[in-house]
Amino acid sequence: MDDKQMREAFEAKWPMPRYCVWTGRGYAATHHTAWDAHAYRRKWEGWREGYAAGMERGRKEGLDEAATLMQMHAKAVCAQFPDAIRAEIPGDRNG
Structure with a gap:
């Protein structure tokens, strides 16, 4: 992702005040x-x-840019909904 794409993604998520x-x-x-x-x-x-930092971690793991971005996105989604994810795990003791 180049600088222009990164800025567009950032402003799409958080509009400029x-x-x-x-x-x-x-x-x-x-x-x-x-x-x-x-x-x-x-x-x-x-x-x-x-x-x-995420891209550097992906390079160390031997992942290309697309795979690294998918991994970063999945971790971000999981961090937002940990209780919902745990509730779907059979045998998880979360309650």
Whole structure:
């Protein structure tokens, strides 16, 4: 995934807040007290770092980009719904 695709995916998931602009290398607040814009920039930096770390882990495991992205997505989905997943496991003692 190139930078443009990564930015499009990020903005599709989290729309850019008011008083925030793309600078060509990242996001910046256009007003000193635009706390949502400052938080958005930090979220973008975390998104990029998480993607890079996931891709590095995939390379170490010998996976190509598509397989790594599928694995990262599956882990993210599982993290959102752990109780629902455990409920489907026969014999799991979660309640």
